[in-house]
Amino acid sequence: MIDFDPETMQFHLHTESGSYVMQVTEGYLLHLYWGKKVGTYRGSSPVSLAPRSFAPYTDPAQPGLSLSTLPLEYPSYGNGDYRHPAYQMQLDNGSTVTDLRYAGHRIYPGKKKLDGLPATYVESNQEAQSLDILLQDQVTGLSVLLTYSVFRDFDAIARSVRFENNGAESLRLLRALSASVDFRDDQFDILTFYGSHSNERNINRHPLSMETQVIDSTRGASSHQHDPFFALLRPNTDEEHGDAFGCSLVYSGNFATQIEVDPYHTVRASIGINPFDFSWLLEPGESFQTPEAVMVYSSRGLGGLSHAYHHLYRTRLARGKYRDRPRPVLINNWEATYFKLSEEKLLAIAGEAQKAGIELFVLDDGWFGHRDNDHSSLGDWTVDRRKLPHGMHWLSAHLHEMGLKFGLWFEPEMVSPDSDLYRAHPDWCLHVPDRPRTLGRNQLVLDLSRADVRDYLAQSVSAVLAGADINYVKWDMNRHMTEIGSALLPTGRQRETAHRYMLGLYELMETITAQFPDILFESCSGGGGRFDPGMLYYMPQTWTSDNTDAVSRLKIQYGTSLIYPPSSIGAHVSAVPNHQVGRVTSLVMRGHAAMSGNFGYELDLTRLSEDEKETIRKQVTFYKQIRPLIQFGDFYRIKDPFEGGATAWCFVAPDHSEAIGFYFQVLAEPSPRLQTLKFRGLDPDALYENLATDDAFGGDELMNAGVSVPEEKGDFKSYVWRFRKK
Template structure:
């Protein structure tokens, strides 16, 4: 019988049990898994024999500071200025309510109170964790590390880590590595999550099915670190990274760390993806039920060459194929002939819209289309009027050269006056013109990140202030313009995490729209994020990394795996291509509720000759399968080839499923055992199958 205190949080299918350690004043993980996993001796228990380490270093601790945990990677490093670093706290109290837990620890000598916070997310298998740090003494504290939380996974062999890596135009590449011992870390110092890594990690026990995952809800600098330690565990900690190297906490001040979402599935990465999808549906709230409209975006057709006549020609073509929304991308505002000017002066170019921008918007809407605009609110061009009037609004360091990235500077969105300018600008555009859709882009990271005249740089938490300003503006837009759809973008997928997903309707995974390149991007993306947030376009773009040509059908089926858009130059399409596009868009509208709200199964990988995504919608009895052929053909009819097959998942083996397009009825057991057949040819490399349960 245990003598220590123990608390269990329950989600729909999982438990997360925390105990007060018998070895010292800290909390540690007792059990994390399916219901019932908490009944029995903890799989994380250990012998309590230590050599050259302390019990705190060996424990599966939920959160420990440097001082108590001197060797094994501390989650918190704090000190008074000029004093030794270290926290030696005592357990203070525990508070529980339905679905929540708060464990408080206090170091009276240092003057620091830390509260470990837990909350379940209704309707999901996600546990949110964060930490609240309060300066309780008379002197300020310096926080050099302030992670959100740590989680420990028991192992019987090497840890299999899965992360999402890449670069601009190649984001969300699913990457796996084994970690038998040592440390793996990833993150960003670019002021956004970045293109190189997504703030998401999955951990598995070798090849075992069960998967544990974490995702950090933070739009700025961050890290996630996994350490495989002696004794058979891997400990993952995550948090934000202050740009200045530390954060100063004044007496009486409380700092709340970003939330770390923790998820578990017994069904591997595929099952873990569905846990994340349900979480993002919860984040969407009532906005989830608004249809994501088929958009047309003019960027790849016209670039910066934007004028009313050319845009209206594209809008008429877009309406003709069934698009529901027309978005004018970069180039619509004064001084924007190329990427060297105009940013910050957000007024329509009168030369491009001689009859007035309002008249142009009305003409687009008269075609039956909603209207959208691209903006980059955080950016400013050096030659703009805004920069001339407010040079102090950009990040800069006195007596040091500034540099241009993409010929532009970055506004210090941590300043309240800059936030007010951005809010006022967007309010003006959204009220003066009938705008239904806003694409928020960001095309450069902060470089010379300083704020002259605001005091010592090491006392400014500039990264967190920028994130706060960004989220404040988004929150304002959600409240003041609730009917406007917002798309999040940062040079592609550089700012995709739960804080952004919670405040936008869709996000842009990558600027790369080539078919096979995009297939691998979307494959990784769907492991971490839901289809209803994945904006994807059909364009004419050739491949950057995989240049093999694909059919128009392939491009449409691939883009229909999320929120369908079109970005090609429709003026160059033949009547036959436009007619085919209209047919695909019509089919998409019939099944987008299944795609956006259904349970998703990833069938194989993009490296397989046939790859598919399955969407199940039990309420309507429909299953949609997007199938894509990427490999060699089977040689039929010259040799005895046979169709490629995708084995479906999670169907009722005793039920029957009807494909109205082909007139074929399948048994559920047949689809689970043999799979859905596809006969690919040079002219047929993609298909969309809709099965109705009978």
């Protein structure tokens, strides 16, 4: 998996289908190749040492050896390389020049944990092989450890960086990215995501140009606006064909991706913690660990890229009891009651849910303090006896007697100015002296860099969870950071606050999820505002968007699926007209869209007609039949909602024994063309039976000729086909 040639000083990392090659030259670690697998890399395309104008020479005896043109594996700035650096360190004298040279390496079985950070993992040392490459700056005593892990069963490379100050003077880290890759040409499209609240993960793809492109977040979260991910694609790359290079950051805070095309048409691509408003003081003997970046190369297009991320993130990033278990069908009361909840109303909804075969009842916002609207009570995690006079334990017991599991909503990271917690501890929120405290959704952000705040939250949330039979928690976060400062950090460390917040959040989540291993945790941030790999390490699923409109969800879920497995995608059927966009779609289409993830409902079941209730009963029954296929099968995108009026995708069992396909038509057209759905991922030599008609077709026929979509008038139509190998 990892080869080292001491004669050429070359490192060759082998994945199932790719190669990643580095070499030490004149003490510098160079990047030679990343792409389709080669057995042995012998340097058929050597690094050019041709001298170029205005390129300072690292060694006057070798006029072509210039850091400004070499493909560097972890570049710095200040001594000849004018491209953006992977790191920057400020010395006590104010200068920022360092010079990292190779000082040794180690290859070992397994994969180390990262201190205080989420990361991919292995369950035995035989599952991966890792490489540590030590780089040192002789002047300052700075040591930088580059770590690469190659998985046996997953087509991916995980990498991270650890900085250590082994000198006698303090150092200040100004930039600390997790990965940087120098490509030798610029013939790529870049693919990233953009969006907003209720409009997350739209796909943005366009050719690279002679410029630097930055995709980032400075909001204290990975955000609705962007995602900590980029892909570089050869121009002809599509779902099934072509080269795709992906890089995904396992982090939930401020991040930056930077893609730079230089005048010689080479590309430097990097990702890591956003250097904007960031610094980290390293006293002698101290260290700093970057988050992990997960790199995937695919020669099978975007579909191959997605499958690699799905398999790894579902089974070696997500953890816990529910990683490999079916997720329950749920009903959430939020859009049914909002803050006007009562025991009587909740039990009435639960009664209808039980009749429909729904498995989990989730009590959303409004159950605590004096929470009659979003102006108060965040931080006061005690039951509001006005609304729940019998208390939480009674309610959970009553629901369990009805055959329903019970879930609860929290927003632990926030505090309302109108709360007992804020009145007692006004310094516990993020703030800076002599500045107003900006409100978002009438709330402030608690300072999770503080141990006393984390201790309070762990105690207060755990008391609620231990006081009732709770099976599920929705962990929400409904505003981004402003006035990012901490009352406990000294002046020289204030720009550490945002990252220390993330480290504190991860510690808090680790504490609570470890204390309650039987609870299914779902993350949320106004929907998809923190849908990132870092959160999946603690909570195996995420509420994908507050927008539950079926048409909107086609794009949102399609974009999300480029990186994240369906088992992580929370999807609900809501009422019409839809509360976010006002659209009226059929219950059938809403059901099919929501069935393509972790299925649930978010509406008032007591207000539905008998026909609608019967439809829901059938949907729940059907989903339970296909649930293993949806949550643990292989997902294939077939028709792109960003390119036309139709969307299609399918799920295929890992052993190719079963498949289900979905087709969605948004708007009807006059004189429409004939449409087919061509399955992917089937066994071409097998015969598959249509479970609705008993007809049988070859896997090759279903993939190449496809099935005909019914010709039916009307907007918002959806269809499903289910096949099983005979």
